[in-house]
Amino acid sequence: MPKIKLPSPPPGAVPKALRPAPQRPQEGNGKKSLKDKLIHDGTEAGTTVVDWVDERTSLSGATRWALFRKVPKGTNWFYTLGSATLFAFLNQAVTGVILAMYYDPSPTRAYESIRYVTNEAFLGEFVRGMHKWGSTVMVILIFLHMARTFFFGAYKYPRELNWVIGVVLLILTMAMSFTGYLLPFDQRSYWATIVGVNINGTGALIGPYLSDFLRAGPDFGATTLSRFYAIHMMVIPGAIAALIGAHLYLVAKLGTTAPPWLKAESEPELREQEV
Amino acid sequence: MPDKRENIKSRYTGDRAIPGAFEGETVTRRRFMVGTTHLAGAGAALAFTLPALAFALGPVFERQKATWEDVGPESAFNPNTYVPVNFTNTPGIGDVGKTTAYVRRFNPALDGSSQHKGEAIQPYVAISTRCAHLGCPVRYVPAAERFICPCHGGVYDNLGKVNGGPPVRPLDRFYTRVRAGRVQIGPRFSVNSQLNRFSPRDPAEPLDGIGQYAYPARFTTAKP
Numbered sequence: 001m002p003k004i005k006l007p008s009p010p011p012g013a014v015p016k017a018l019r020p021a022p023q024r025p026q027e028g029n030g031k032k033s034l035k036d037k038l039i040h041d042g043t044e045a046g047t048t049v050v051d052w053v054d055e056r057t058s059l060s061g062a063t064r065w066a067l068f069r070k071v072p073k074g075t076n077w078f079y080t081l082g083s084a085t086l087f088a089f090l091n092q093a094v095t096g097v098i099l100a101m102y103y104d105p106s107p108t109r110a111y112e113s114i115r116y117v118t119n120e121a122f123l124g125e126f127v128r129g130m131h132k133w134g135s136t137v138m139v140i141l142i143f144l145h146m147a148r149t150f151f152f153g154a155y156k157y158p159r160e161l162n163w164v165i166g167v168v169l170l171i172l173t174m175a176m177s178f179t180g181y182l183l184p185f186d187q188r189s190y191w192a193t194i195v196g197v198n199i200n201g202t203g204a205l206i207g208p209y210l211s212d213f214l215r216a217g218p219d220f221g222a223t224t225l226s227r228f229y230a231i232h233m234m235v236i237p238g239a240i241a242a243l244i245g246a247h248l249y250l251v252a253k254l255g256t257t258a259p260p261w262l263k264a265e266s267e268p269e270l271r272e273q274e275v
Numbered sequence: 276m277p278d279k280r281e282n283i284k285s286r287y288t289g290d291r292a293i294p295g296a297f298e299g300e301t302v303t304r305r306r307f308m309v310g311t312t313h314l315a316g317a318g319a320a321l322a323f324t325l326p327a328l329a330f331a332l333g334p335v336f337e338r339q340k341a342t343w344e345d346v347g348p349e350s351a352f353n354p355n356t357y358v359p360v361n362f363t364n365t366p367g368i369g370d371v372g373k374t375t376a377y378v379r380r381f382n383p384a385l386d387g388s389s390q391h392k393g394e395a396i397q398p399y400v401a402i403s404t405r406c407a408h409l410g411c412p413v414r415y416v417p418a419a420e421r422f423i424c425p426c427h428g429g430v431y432d433n434l435g436k437v438n439g440g441p442p443v444r445p446l447d448r449f450y451t452r453v454r455a456g457r458v459q460i461g462p463r464f465s466v467n468s469q470l471n472r473f474s475p476r477d478p479a480e481p482l483d484g485i486g487q488y489a490y491p492a493r494f495t496t497a498k499p
Contacts, residue, residue, distance in 0.1 A: 107368040107369060107371045107372075108368065108369045190371070191411060191426075194409070194410040194411070195409040195410060195411065195426070197410075198409045198410045198477055198478045198479050199409060199479070201477040201478070201479055201480060201490075202479045202480070204489040204490065205489060205490075205491070207477075207480070207490065208476070208477055208480065208490055208491060208492075208493070209335055211477050212334060212335040212493065213331070213332060213334070213335055215334075216334040217334045217337065217339070218339060218475065218477075218493060218496075219364060219365050219372075220365065220371065221365050221368065221372070222365070222367050222368045222372075223334075
């Protein structure tokens with residue numbers, strides 16, 4: 001316990017109600033002042049709060065299970081690519097929510113609202129830049145993470161399901177890039193979306209209906225932009241967040257793999273038998 | 276010798292010594308309760324999922340209205356050269372809803388009998404600038420007498436038929452009509468390589484051979 005010397009008020013200046021209560025007879029050993037008690041409570045406050053929550057939720061066990069895991073020998077910087085992708089997603093989520101405070105998804109107002117964010121709003125250009133460049137960073141990181149998983153053979157049994165979830169996350173990230181590209185509503189994003197929707201339409205039989213669904217009609221219309229906006233900020237982020245939860249659960253449950261260049265060491269007794 | 280009948284399970288809960296079962300009961304109250312709960316849950320979930328899904332999918336089935344846009348007097352057009360006109364294709368969204376068509380008067384020497392066999396001849400030929408590859412805007416180059424797409428190099432001849440590049444079918448056209456001496460442009464239609472008329476298709480959807488079946492039209496399309 002830290003020793004803090006507080007200046008004490010002159011005797012009689014403190015009202016009676018605020019003076020420390022006299023020691024109870026049974027607590028008699030050692031005098032405990034109000035000051036000591038406050039310092040004690042203050043230093044223990046964090047523990048008290050955590051204890052209070054933990055007693056009601058039992059979260060400490062889950063936290064320990066998720067965070068204090070054994071990792072194999074040879075774990076290196078390549079293993080951080082998944083976390084890097086996660087933080088890229090969190091960056092997109094936070095900056096996206098703030099951009100949504102300014103953005104107006106109507107065909108006549110969208111470009112103007114983006115122009116306002118970029119040119120006039122305080123730090124708007126910076127936050128929009130974080131979101132715009134962050135999307136590219138997230139796509140790059142997710143591919144590097146996928147490459148790490150592939151080349152380290154981390155997709156093999158029993159982690160196939162996590163690979164499948166990861167592929168779905170990759171597709172959802174691509175869908176985020178596609179729907180987000182339209183939102184600035186300048187010439188580039190408009191024509192890129194026309195071309196992108198038409199590429200969707202090249203799928204036989206269901207392609208034409210998929211295009212109609214994306215555009216909300218046979219042509220780029222009044223609700224196409226707001227449809228893309230809703231998909232971009234509600235539908236896909238929810239799915240991504242849920243799947244990241246499942247992805248991380250499986251990582252914590254199954255553990256990570258050792259890098260492939262690390263030879264598995266056999267037990268000493270077995271080694272003797274091999275000789 | 277074991278009695279075979281011992282292995283036959285009774286349908287009746289009472290015979291299977293299930294506690295609390297009535298005489299002659301076949302479904303236990305627990306199973307009934309579980310089933311009811313599942314049904315109630317499924318009903319509650321469908322009550323909001325189905326309307327939401329139908330709402331999102333609605334535009335796919337929505338009937339399109341035919342609109343006619345005035346693009347100028349008859350004297351503004353001639354049978355030999357294309358005149359670009361800018362008109363509103365999708366109302367209510369400002370400049371975004373506008374599109375361009377190249378219009379000239381119907382020319383028997385040029386169009387011959389090729390245009391739309393067995394159907395009423397359009398008084399004017401209005402060729403859409405929407406590229407049949409992926410929807411970029413094409414422009415007409417008079418010196419070359421070709422429609423050329425800037426995005427991926429699609430080239431069309433004077434009638435909008437594919438000359439080269441990736442487009443899968445000729446340029447779309449619009450219905451035209453003349454009202455009180457003024458030319459009006461109506462709904463879009465697509466054509467195959469013989470310039471036969473089809474309901475409007477999106478770009479990149481071929482209409483020759485099996486293409487017309489692989490890429491079905493919308494359920495309802497605007498008819499003039």
